[in-house]
Amino acid sequence: MFACGVYGFITRKNMIAMLVSLELMLNAVDINFVVFNRYLFPGAFEGMFFTLFAIAIAAAETALAIAIIINIFRAEKNIDVRNLDKMKF
C-alpha cells in the first residue's frame, strides 16, 4: 500500500490524484503503527493514539490541501503539478 502510494505520488500529475496517493501512504503507516502496537505491546496504547492523532492531522491537512488546490484551479484553470513552478527562485 505504501509502495502504491509512492508510485502514485510520483507518476500522477493531477494534484488530487497525488493527494489520494498521499492518503494511501499515510494509511499504510497508520496500519503499521497499530499493528506493531497490537502485536508487540498489547498493554500500551501509544500506537493507537498516535494513529488517532495522525487521522486528525491528515483530515486537517487534506482539507487545507484541497482548499489550496481549488484556489490554484481558480487561478490556473488547471491542477497539473508541473505548472506549479512559479514560486521557485
Next chain:
Amino acid sequence: MESVGSLILYFIVALAMILFSVLAVTTRKILRAATYLLFTLFAAAVAYFMMDYEFLGAVQIAVYAGGIVVLFVFAILLTSKPGDNTERLTSRSRGLGLVAALATLGVVGYALFSRCELLTAAKPNMEALDMVTIGTTLMGSSHAQYLLPFEAVSVLLLACIIGGVVVARRR
C-alpha cells in the same frame, strides 16, 4: 491460535487493501481513484476492528471515509469535468515510478522480514478498550496521557479551518 475465519478475513482484507490501492493509483478516472481510496480506507478500518481497536476503526470510517473522501469528491467535481481522463502516463515515468515503488517496497519489506519473529507471533490477548480509558488517556495530563497533543491537534484543526477559509476565499 486464531480462528480460521479470522485468518480468511485477514487475507481478504489484506488483498482488498492492496488491490484497491493499486487500482487507486493506476486508474485514469480521478473519481474512481477516490472511490478506490474509499474502499482502501474501509479495509483499513476492518483491519483495526480485527485488532480489537473498535474506537479507532470507527474514527477511521467517520473521519476518513465520511469526511475526507467526501472532501475529495467535492474537490474533484469542482475541478474537473465528468468523464475527464487524466493524461496517459508515459512508459518512462511509469517505469521510474515502478522502480521507486519497488525500491521502497524492498526497503520496507527488508525491514519487516529481517524481523521474522513478528510474522509468526501470535496475537496477544488484550482487554477490550472501553471509552472511559480512551477518554481519560486523551484528556489526562499524567504519564502516557495525551492532553497536550490533544490540545495541540485542536489548535491545529482550528488553524486549518481558518487557513482553509482564508486560502479558498475569493479575493
Next chain:
Amino acid sequence: MLTNPLIYFVVIPLLMLAGIGLCNNRNVGAIRAVAVIGSLALLTLSTFLLVDFLGQRAAGADAAMLFVNDTVVWFAPLNIHLAIGVDGISVAMLMLSSIILFTGTFASWKIDQPKEFFLWLILLSTGVFGFFISIDLFTMFMFYEVALIPMYLLIGVWGSGRKNYSAMKLTLMLMGGSAFLMLGLIGIYYHSAADGNLTWNILTIAANDAIPHGWQNFLFPMTFVGFGVLGAMFPFHTWSPDGHASAPTAVSMLHAGVLMKLGGYGCFRVAIYLMPYAAAELSYIFLILTGISVVYGAFCACVKTDLKYINAYSSVSHCGLVLFAILMLNTTAMTGAIMQMLSHGLMTALFFALIGMIYGRTHTREITKMGGLMKIMPFLGVCYVIAGMASLGLPGLSGFVSEMTIFVGSFMHADMFHRVFTIVACCSIVITAVYILRVVGKLLFGPVYDEHHLSLTDAEWWERLSTVTLIIAVAAIGCFPNFFVDLINKTFTPEIFSVLGMTSTAL
C-alpha cells in the same frame, strides 16, 4: 564598568546613532550638529585618554595594559567577556580614529541622504573604536565585523563608478579573511590555557603562553592572513583599489585611514603577540609577501591614471610596510610599524579628502583630464603637495619618521635574508617619489588643461578645517616623533618581548 573612560568610546557613537535616528530626515543641520558634537566629544575623550594614560605611565604604572576592565560577562558558557583595556598602541589608534572621524564628518558635509549616511558611518566607527579597546578576542572579532558590514552599504549606496561590484568585492574578500580569522581565533581559544580554563582574554592568553608550537604554526597563518586581507597584503589586496575608487570621500578616509589599520593592529595584537614562535618561524613567507606588496603597490601606482587608484595602490605599498615591519619582531621595527599606521592613516585620509574635494569640483578623477589646478585652487593644491611630500617621506612630516624607524629597525635584524628584504623595501621610497611627483606634476602644475576648470572655487571652510586638522596632525608626528615613539615604546614591556628575545637581537 561605567567609570572606565574606555567604554565611552562605544557609548558615545551609540548615543550619536540614537541622536541621528531621532533627527528629522530633512533637518540636515541637526544631523550635522549631532555628528560634529559627537566626533568632537570622541576627539576630546581620546585626548583626555592620552593625557591620562601618559600620566599613569609617568606615575609608574607599568602593566601591559591600563584601564583594564574584565567584569562584564556576555556569554558565560564560552567565557566571553566584554573585556577592555588599552596600551600605548591602542591609545594612539584611538586618537587616530577620532581625528579621522572628526575630519571625515566635515569632508562629508554636503553628502546626499545625510541621515542614513551618518548612521552607517557612525556604526562603522563604533566597530572601529570597539575593536581598539577590546582585549577579548571574541568581542574584538564582533566589533571587527560591525566595522566591516556598513562598508558594503556605504559604498553600494553613496559610492560612484562600479559601486555595486566594488562593494560586493570588498565585502566578500574581507569576509573571506574573516572566515580564516574566525577559525584562527577559535583555534586560539581552544589552546588558550594548558589547565583547561579556556579564555578569550588576550592578556591571559599571552601570559599563559600555552598554544603548542605546532598549533601556532597552523593558527598564525590563519590569523595573519585574516587580518592581512584587511591590511591589503599581496595577493589579497585587490579589493582595495576598486573599493577605494568607488567609495565616497569620508568612507575612503575612514577605510584607508582607520579600517586598514585594523588589519595591522590585529596582526600585531593577535597573530604576533599571541603566537611569537610561529611568527619567528614563518616570518619569511609573509616577509616575501609583504615585501612584494611594498614594491609592487608602488610600481602599480606609477601607471594608474585615476587619482583614487593611485592612492589605493600607494596604500597597498604603505600598509605592506606596516606588516613588513611587524614581522621583523623587534621593538624598533614594530614601533615603526605603529608609527607608519598613524602616519599612513593621517596622510591617506588627507589624500582621500583632497581627492574627494577635487572630484567634487572637476567631476573627474583622471589625471590626464586635469592640469594646472594649483592656479585655480591654490589651497587644495598646496595641501595636496604637502600630503604628497608626507607620502614620499619628507623629513618634518610623518612619513619620514615612520619609514626611517621601520628601515632602521628592520635592518637591525640579525638575519641576512631580512636585511636584504629591507633593502628591497627601501627601494619603494624612490618609486613613491616617482608616482607622487607624477601626479603632482600632471594634476597641479603645468598649464590649465580644461577651460571649464577656470571657474572652479577653492576650498570652503569645512574643507579647510578638515584638511588643516589632518596636516597639523601629520606635521606634529613629523616634527615631534619622540613623543609618539615613547607612547608606543612603553607598550613593548619586557613581558611581551620575553618570548621574542630568543628570536631577534637588536644590537
Next chain:
Amino acid sequence: MDVTIPILILAIPLTMFLLLGIAGCKMSHRTAGILGCLGMGTVLVLAYYTAAQYFFSGNELFGADGVRLQHIVFNQTWLEFTPTMAIKLGFLLDPISAMMLVVITTISFMVHLYSMGYMRDHHGVYEHGFQRFYAFLSLFSFSMLGLVVATNIFQMYIFWELVGASSYLLIGFYYVKPSAVSASKKAFIVTRFADLGFLIGILILSYYVGNFDFMNLTSSPVASLAETFSVDIAAPQHIAQIFADNAAPVFMGGSVLTWALVLIFMGGMGKSAMMPLHIWLPDAMEGPTPVSALIHAATMVVAGVYLVARLFPLYLMEDTALVIITVVGAITALYAAMVACTQLDIKRVLAFSTISQIAFMMVSLGVARPEHHEALGYMASMFHLFTHAMFKALLFLCAGAIIHAIGSNDYTDMHGLRKYMPITHWTFLIGCLAIAGIIPFSGFFSKDEILSACLGYDWVAYVWMSLVAGLTAFYMFRLYFLIFWWKEHKIHEGHHAPHDQAWTMSLPLIILAAISCVAGFIPFGELVSWNGHPYDFMAHFDWSVAGISLAIAVAGIALAWVMYRRENALPEKFRNAVPALWTWCYHRFYWDELYMFITHKIIFGGICRPLAWFDRNIIDGTMDSFAAVTNKASEAIRPLQSGQIQMYVWYYLIGVLALAGICAACIL
C-alpha cells in the same frame, strides 16, 4: 659656548619660511622681500660671528695647541630607535662647518638681495608668487644650514632630503611651465634615487657601528673638554676593526665597509651631479636664476663633497672607495668640460661648468692621503669649494642679470653686450678669470692646490685634470667672448637697449667679485685641514705646478680669444673638423636619451605596465574568478530547485534509499 646664536641661525630661516609661507599671501610683495632679506641678513651676521668665534677666539673648546677641534654646541634627541641609536638634531662646529656657514649665509644673503631686483619685470612689477619664492629660499637656507652643522649622519640625511625638496620647489617655481615641472621632477627623482644608496649606506654603517654620530665615526673625544672631539685616525680605525670582526670579508666583490662607503658616496653623487647621476642639474636651470646661483652652483650641489669630506677619515680606511671617487670625479670633470664647450644656453654652460668644478673637488678628495702633504687634497677641495661658491654664484648672478636684460638664455641673442652692461661685464670677467685660474684671482690658488694634490697621487690624474683645467679656461672665455664681444649687439625694433640693473642686483655682483679677487689670499690651510692641524701652503708651494697650470689656463684663454673675440669662421671650421665629437658633446653624450629610454621604456613600459596588467588581470582576475566559479556553481545547481514537487520526492527517495543502503552496508 652659548647655544642661543646657533639656535637662532637655524630658527630664523625656519620661522621666515613658516611666516612667509603661511601669511605671505596676506602681505605685500615688498614687505615679504624685505622681511626675507632682513632675516637672512641677521643670520649672516650671526653666522659670521660664530665662524669668527670658532676660528679666531682662541677658546679652548675650538682648538687647543694649535689643533682645531670639533665642538658640539647642542645635540637634542629627536627620534630614538634604541637607547643607543637615535637621530639627534644638533649643531657641530668644526672647521668645515664653520666655513660652510659663511659660504651659505653669504651667498644666500646675496641671492635674497639680488632677487629683490630680479624677481620683477622691467616696469618694477613683482612676479606672481614672490612671497612664495622668499619662503622657499628661507626653507632652503634652513635646510642647508642644518645639513652642514649636522652632528650625525642621520641628521645630515634629514636635511639632505629637505634641501632636495626645497630644490624641487624652487626649480618648479614657474609651475605653469611644463619644462620647469618636468625638470623639478627629474631633479627630485634622480637625487632621490641617489639618496636610496645613501640610506642603505647609512643602514649598513649603523648596523655594524650601532649609532650614527660623526663623533663616533671619525673622531674621538678630548678627555679634558666636554662635548669636544678631535679628528684622528684612531676612531675610523676602530670602526674598520668592527667591520673586520663582524662583517663578511667580501660581499659581491668588495668589503662591506667599501660597499657602505660607496653607497653613501652615491648619495653625494646624486646631489653633486656626478656621472651618471648628473642629468638633473642642467635641467634644473629651469628655475629662476638666483636659485641656480644659490642652490645649483654654490651650496646644495657641493653637499656631496661636504659629505665625503665629513666622513673623510672613514674613507681613508678603504682605499677602494677613494679610488672610485677619484675615477668618477675625473670622468665627470672631463665630460662636463667637453659638453660645456658646445652648449648654446648660457645657464647650461654654467651648469656643466659647475659639474666639472665639483668633480674637481671630488677628485681632490679622492687623491688626498695623509702621507702626501698632510692630505693636501682635502684642504684643496674645501678651498676650491669656498672659492668656487663665490665665483660661480657671481657668474650665475651675472648671467641672471644678462637674461633679465635680454629676456633670453641663448647667447646667440646676446653678443657685444660690454658697452651696454659695464658692471655686469667687469664682474663677469672677474668671475671668468677666477674660474680659469689666473693669478691672483681666487680660483688660481685653489685649483693649483688641487693639481698639486693630483700630482702627489699619480701623474695620470695630474695630466688629466690639467687638461680639464685648460678646457675650463677655454669654455669660460668662449662664453665670455660670445656674450660680450663677437659682434655688435643688435637691438630689436621696439626694444630699448639693454642696460645695467638696479642696485639690489649690482651690489651682490660687486661684493662677490671683490671676494673672488681676494679670497685666494686667505690662509686656508691655517683654518681648514682634515685633522685640524694647521698647514702652511706657502711652505709647500710648488712653482712648477703653478706655472704649468697658469700656462695651460692662459693657453685656453688665448684659444678662446682667437676663436671668439670677433665674428669669424673658425668655430665653424672646428665643428666641421670633428663632427662626431661635436655632435656627441652637443647632445651631452645622449645621457638624457638613455635615461629616457630606461625610465620610459624599461621602468614604465617594462615593469610598471606589465605589473599593473598582471594586477588587474591575473591577481584580480583570480579573485574575480573565485566569484565567477561560485556563481557558475550555483547556476549549475539551481535547476535542482525546480519547483516540481515530484522531483523533490525523487531526491528525497533517492536520499532515503541511499541512507538505507548505507545503513544496510554498515549492518552487514
